[in-house]
Amino acid sequence: MFEHLATILWLKSRFVRHSMTKATGILSVILIACVVTGVCFVAVGFSLGLFFLGVFGDLGEQDALPVLAISDGLVFFFCVIWLVSILAEVQRSDLIDMRKLMYLPVSLKSVFGINFAFSLLTPAGLLFVFPGMAFATGLAVRHGPLVLLGIPAVAVFYLCLAGWTYYVRGWLAVLMENRRRRRMLLMMLPMAFIAIGYGPQLLIHLGPRKLPADPRTLLAAVNVFLPPGWLPLALQSLVRGDALTALACTAGLAGLAVLPLSMGYRATRNHYLGLQSRRERKRKPEAALSPKHPIEDAFLARDLPGLDEETSAMALASFTMLSRHPVVRMQLIAPFLVAAILFTLYVVRTDGFPNLPAIVRNAIPTAALAWPLLNGSVFFANIFGADGNGFRSLILLPTPRRKYLLGKNIAHAALFGAPTVLFAILAFAVVRPEPLALLIALINAVYALLLISACGNLISLYMPFKISSDSMRGAGNNPKAVLGAFLFLFLLPLVLGPPLLCAVIDGGLAHLYPGWWFPSGVLLAVVFAGLALLTYRKALVACERLLAAREPKILEAVTKGKD
Amino acid sequence: MEYAIETRQMTRDFAALRAVDALDLKVPRGCFYGFLGPNGAGKSTTIRMLTGLMAPTAGAATVLGEDMATGGLAAKARIGVVPEDLCLFDNLTAREYLIFIGRMYRVEKPVIAQRAGELFALLGLEDAEKTLVADFSHGMKKKLSLAAALIHDPELLFLDEPFEGIDAITSRTIRGVLDRFVERESTIFLTSHILEIVEKLCTHVGIINQGRLVADGTLADFARGGSLEEAFVQAVGRVEQTPPTLSWLNGAR
Numbered sequence: 001m002f003e004h005l006a007t008i009l010w011l012k013s014r015f016v017r018h019s020m021t022k023a024t025g026i027l028s029v030i031l032i033a034c035v036v037t038g039v040c041f042v043a044v045g046f047s048l049g050l051f052f053l054g055v056f057g058d059l060g061e062q063d064a065l066p067v068l069a070i071s072d073g074l075v076f077f078f079c080v081i082w083l084v085s086i087l088a089e090v091q092r093s094d095l096i097d098m099r100k101l102m103y104l105p106v107s108l109k110s111v112f113g114i115n116f117a118f119s120l121l122t123p124a125g126l127l128f129v130f131p132g133m134a135f136a137t138g139l140a141v142r143h144g145p146l147v148l149l150g151i152p153a154v155a156v157f158y159l160c161l162a163g164w165t166y167y168v169r170g171w172l173a174v175l176m177e178n179r180r181r182r183r184m185l186l187m188m189l190p191m192a193f194i195a196i197g198y199g200p201q202l203l204i205h206l207g208p209r210k211l212p213a214d215p216r217t218l219l220a221a222v223n224v225f226l227p228p229g230w231l232p233l234a235l236q237s238l239v240r241g242d243a244l245t246a247l248a249c250t251a252g253l254a255g256l257a258v259l260p261l262s263m264g265y266r267a268t269r270n271h272y273l274g275l276q277s278r279r280e281r282k283r284k285p286e287a288a289l290s291p292k293h294p295i296e297d298a299f300l301a302r303d304l305p306g307l308d309e310e311t312s313a314m315a316l317a318s319f320t321m322l323s324r325h326p327v328v329r330m331q332l333i334a335p336f337l338v339a340a341i342l343f344t345l346y347v348v349r350t351d352g353f354p355n356l357p358a359i360v361r362n363a364i365p366t367a368a369l370a371w372p373l374l375n376g377s378v379f380f381a382n383i384f385g386a387d388g389n390g391f392r393s394l395i396l397l398p399t400p401r402r403k404y405l406l407g408k409n410i411a412h413a414a415l416f417g418a419p420t421v422l423f424a425i426l427a428f429a430v431v432r433p434e435p436l437a438l439l440i441a442l443i444n445a446v447y448a449l450l451l452i453s454a455c456g457n458l459i460s461l462y463m464p465f466k467i468s469s470d471s472m473r474g475a476g477n478n479p480k481a482v483l484g485a486f487l488f489l490f491l492l493p494l495v496l497g498p499p500l501l502c503a504v505i506d507g508g509l510a511h512l513y514p515g516w517w518f519p520s521g522v523l524l525a526v527v528f529a530g531l532a533l534l535t536y537r538k539a540l541v542a543c544e545r546l547l548a549a550r551e552p553k554i555l556e557a558v559t560k561g562k563d
Numbered sequence: 564m565e566y567a568i569e570t571r572q573m574t575r576d577f578a579a580l581r582a583v584d585a586l587d588l589k590v591p592r593g594c595f596y597g598f599l600g601p602n603g604a605g606k607s608t609t610i611r612m613l614t615g616l617m618a619p620t621a622g623a624a625t626v627l628g629e630d631m632a633t634g635g636l637a638a639k640a641r642i643g644v645v646p647e648d649l650c651l652f653d654n655l656t657a658r659e660y661l662i663f664i665g666r667m668y669r670v671e672k673p674v675i676a677q678r679a680g681e682l683f684a685l686l687g688l689e690d691a692e693k694t695l696v697a698d699f700s701h702g703m704k705k706k707l708s709l710a711a712a713l714i715h716d717p718e719l720l721f722l723d724e725p726f727e728g729i730d731a732i733t734s735r736t737i738r739g740v741l742d743r744f745v746e747r748e749s750t751i752f753l754t755s756h757i758l759e760i761v762e763k764l765c766t767h768v769g770i771i772n773q774g775r776l777v778a779d780g781t782l783a784d785f786a787r788g789g790s791l792e793e794a795f796v797q798a799v800g801r802v803e804q805t806p807p808t809l810s811w812l813n814g815a816r
């Protein structure tokens with residue numbers, strides 16, 4: 001038994017070491033050390049603060065209501081950190097794969113148990129358990145040793161929460177084994193979190209205006225009905241000398257802790273042994289595939305107007321692949337939120353912000369051009385990054401390389417340019433500048449996308465890196481990605497400067513020469529767009545030669561390592 | 564005589580390791596060339612250099628009369644490749660991938676439709692047509708790679724271990740297809756560790772060991788001295804009467 005424990009511990013330590021040294025080596029070790037030290041400092045400071053608060057704060061008054069409020073705050077704060085850390089964890093999906101261990105002569109129970117024990121060791125836990133216990137100790141110094149019973153209550157609460165997290169994580173891991181479901185999940189989770197974050201605010205706005213007369217009653221009710229409130233309730237009753245309530249609360253939490261662990265163990269066992277739950281057995285087999293459609297109907301077989309065969313195929317294939325990529329999908333959620341906000345503004349502010357100076361209003365639709373720069377940079381500046389093994393087939397094809405670049409640029413422009421145009425139009429509708437401002441913004445969008453594509457191609461060729469095809473990994477922690485994004489930021493003035501100039505020049509001239517009527521902004525925008533087009537074409541020729549020369553290097557970069 | 568593949572002193576170094584060492588390879592047109600060698604001998608590296616996936620450190624290669632050093636786009640239009648590490652896009656379905664590849668080779672759309680249908684049927688992938696490649700098994704990926712290599716009816720096929728991970732029935736089907744392929748005066752360059760298959764299919768055999776070509780000729784030349792396996796073991800230079808075994812397997816349990 002202990003040998004197995006040692007094996008698993010060894011595996012875990014390898015795992016941690018591997019993930020630490022993988023990307024950036026010494027730098028990430030230093031970074032992790034800083035974070036750990038920081039967390040320890042905060043935890044110690046927090047514990048001391050709460051201890052002294054417990055000793056010297058006069059918290060026993062008014063039926064120990066302050067105790068309830070403070071520990072409620074602590075629990076709430078902790079739950080928020082905990083949720084955020086789960087989100088991060090799921091995206092890394094560093095959960096130890098139990099199947100790898102099943103080949104060893106180890107019992108599933110011990111693997112499950114050890115995994116659970118490891119899941120307890122988190123920074124969030126450190127930030128909660130010690131301060132919570134210190135608070136209970138401080139209260140005990142002031143209000144008598146009975147309050148020491150709060151220490152086990154804190155521990156049980158933590159076990160309970162960790163148990164549920166463990167259960168949910170296991171459930172997520174099982175869900176994520178299927179890549180399609182995993183994609184969905186990675187997309188839905190952030191939305192769910194946004195909903196959780198905004199839900200209460202919405203409720204406050206929409207719900208009944210009048211709260212119960214006594215906020216104390218409300219607080220007490222919340223604490224009774226929501227299980228996380230049972231810990232604060234226990235502490236409060238201990239300070240009041242009511243041991244029975246405290247014990248009941250602790251027992252309740254303990255019961256809630258056992259439940260997910262046993263459920264989780266059963267589910268895990270069934271999953272890894274290939275047993276089906278009753279619900280799954282009832283599910284019908286998947287419907288047979290729909291009858292075959294002729295290939296000509298396929299999206300990828302379409303012809304794009306004005307483009308030749310290969311460029312169309314490349315653009316449509318890239319578009320399809322990107323639109324299935326979870327990172328892109330997540331990034332495309334944001335436009336909906338922004339558009340919704342803009343639309344709401346449009347409905348609410350029918351006056352069109354008359355206080356804004358005309359020059360600012362004219363510039364606002366053009367400011368939407370920042371969107372593809374800020375959000376699409378990972379893909380614009382690394383056009384082959386998500387191709388992975390597929391890049392090999394791009395090398396093997398006889399296609400002139402210019403068509404790869406052009407096709408990919410068109411796909412990116414469509415994905416990130418469409419929200420840009422949408423924003424420009426909505427912003428125009430909201431602030432109601434001169435009608436020409438919209439035309440200028442649209443021409444400017446062409447300028448910006450051409451310029452971003454030209455520069456992005458160049459960066460893609462010199463600093464390619466792998467983006468995993470089904471998760472967020474690869475984009476965040478790669479030094480090249482960070483550097484590329486940085487270079488992109490330097491482009492900001494180049495991409496946004498001339499368009500903004502076009503947007504405001506007429507207003508400025510009219511200010512200087514009253515009666516100015518010539519649409520110089522539009523003209524200037526057309527000139528800039530023309531220049532950008534020339535630049536893009538020149539860059540395309542240069543990049544084509546470069547791509548042909550650098551293909552093997554790029555292949556190595558985008559296929560390096562496993563997902 | 565013009566060769567389908569010809570290399571002159573083709574060499575590839577990885578840091579201190581010389582994976583392929585001054586290779587002089589001549590593959591006649593219309594032959595089924597089996598390229599053999601132990602693990603790590605340099606077979607895949609050779610195929611990578613011949614198909615443009617990797618640049619040689621020194622030397623040159625001509626494929627279908629085109630110099631590969633200048634990119635060889637003209638040659639690439641006429642060859643099909645199943646590389647060792649495959650070449651699929653995870654986020655496309657099998658069908659989409661074939662459409663994409665077909666269009667890039669400028670195959671007419673009705674022809675793509677017809678060939679894709681036949682290939683899927685032949686390789687037993689009909690039910691997986693609309694599955695993302697990411698959800699494919701290893702053998703299915705291999706099959707799809709083969710389908711993509713065949714869809715533009717190339718003159719020369721490079722197959723790096725095409726039978727690895729393929730089930731027995733499909734393997735037999737594929738062998739039949741490859742036979743037909745060579746009958747039409749097309750050329751196949753194949754690596755495989757399964758000597759029985761090589762013996763059955765190939766007309767020519769080359770053996771590489773530690774980056775050097777140690778033997779080549781027609782299959783008949785090899786067969787004269789006994790089985791291909793014996794010739795292989797001899798060429799690779801590990802002639803022991805009884806193969807070595809594990810010390811603890813001597814004696815009873």
Ligand SMILES: Nc1ncnc2c1ncn2[C@@H]1O[C@H](COP(=O)(O)OP(=O)(O)OP(=O)(O)O)[C@@H](O)[C@H]1O
Pocket residue numbers: 577580582600601602603604605606607608609
């Ligand atoms: N990208 C690379 N970087 C470093 N070394 C490499 C690389 N690719 C191949 N090698 C080395 O070159 C040698 C030849 O490798 P290659 O893949 O050509 O062997 P192979 O004959 O195909 O072997 P197998 O039969 O196992 O596929 C090996 O020693 C391998 O370690």
Ligand SMILES: [Mg+2]
Pocket residue numbers: 606607608647723
């Ligand atoms: Mg190989």
